[in-house]
Amino acid sequence: MKLFQLPQQLWLQQPYAGKSRHSQPPHLPYSIPSLRLKIRTFALSDPGASGLNSSIKSNSGKLLADALRYYYFDSDSVVEEALGGKDAVRSFVKTDLKGFRDSETEVLKQLSSMGRLVVGAGNGAVQRAANLALMRHGISIWIDVPLDMVAKEIVEESFQPPAAETIQGSYPEVLTQLTAIYEESRKGYATADTTIALQKVASRLGYDTLDAVTAEDMVLETLKEIERLMRVKKLMEEAARPF
Numbered sequence: 001m002k003l004f005q006l007p008q009q010l011w012l013q014q015p016y017a018g019k020s021r022h023s024q025p026p027h028l029p030y031s032i033p034s035l036r037l038k039i040r041t042f043a044l045s046d047p048g049a050s051g052l053n054s055s056i057k058s059n060s061g062k063l064l065a066d067a068l069r070y071y072y073f074d075s076d077s078v079v080e081e082a083l084g085g086k087d088a089v090r091s092f093v094k095t096d097l098k099g100f101r102d103s104e105t106e107v108l109k110q111l112s113s114m115g116r117l118v119v120g121a122g123n124g125a126v127q128r129a130a131n132l133a134l135m136r137h138g139i140s141i142w143i144d145v146p147l148d149m150v151a152k153e154i155v156e157e158s159f160q161p162p163a164a165e166t167i168q169g170s171y172p173e174v175l176t177q178l179t180a181i182y183e184e185s186r187k188g189y190a191t192a193d194t195t196i197a198l199q200k201v202a203s204r205l206g207y208d209t210l211d212a213v214t215a216e217d218m219v220l221e222t223l224k225e226i227e228r229l230m231r232v233k234k235l236m237e238e239a240a241r242p243f
Contacts, residue, residue: 086163126188
């Protein structure tokens with residue numbers, strides 16, 4: 001039986017991935033035996049025999065790491081912790097933006113040297129060519145969530161954006177700020193190896209609303225894409241071998 005070699009790093013490019021930092025691995029509030037069974041099949045089955053199907057926000061990264069028995073880090077939170085907290089980050093961004101971006105790059109550099117990681121990467125991570133190059137050490141995945149959903153969560157205070165980004169105001173104001181940040185980062189996100197779009201997952205599963213999509217739905221879709229990418233990589237390696 002042939003084995004798929006799982007990537008040592010998975011970079012989840014999420015515009016707003018939430019407040020989680022890292023896990024060893026994380027303790028989720030619910031059991032996911034069926035997901036683990038599918039992971040086992042994915043990791044061990046012959047190509048073509050696995051048949052995988054594949055949070056929203058930060059839950060997707062933590063759940064994926066738990067299922068793969070990988071560690072999870074949120075790069076924005078690691079930077080905040082290294083610099084001394086949110087207030088220190090806000091001050092640093094105002095006085096020395098380049099220095100702050102250099103700190104982001106250093107964190108990504110250290111993470112890229114480690115194995116068995118799922119990394120939730122924020123906007124700053126995709127705004128430099130050096131950062132994008134570091135992400136090539138693993139598989140990069142763009143978790144595409146509609147900005148209006150993110151704006152609603154920020155206004156309702158069910159979720160905090162990174163300290164480096166001051167986003168506040170009414171819903172229209174928040175949405176305008178998010179749109180500007182998204183436009184600034186879009187080219188970087190487009191370099192991801194694959195995209196998992198919330199809207200497409202909802203449509204594929206026949207859900208009437210986007211809110212119906214669960215973290216497990218997103219993770220299973222992500223795993224399906226990882227399997228596809230690993231299969232393509234394997235075929236390319238075989239094609240490159242001399243006869």
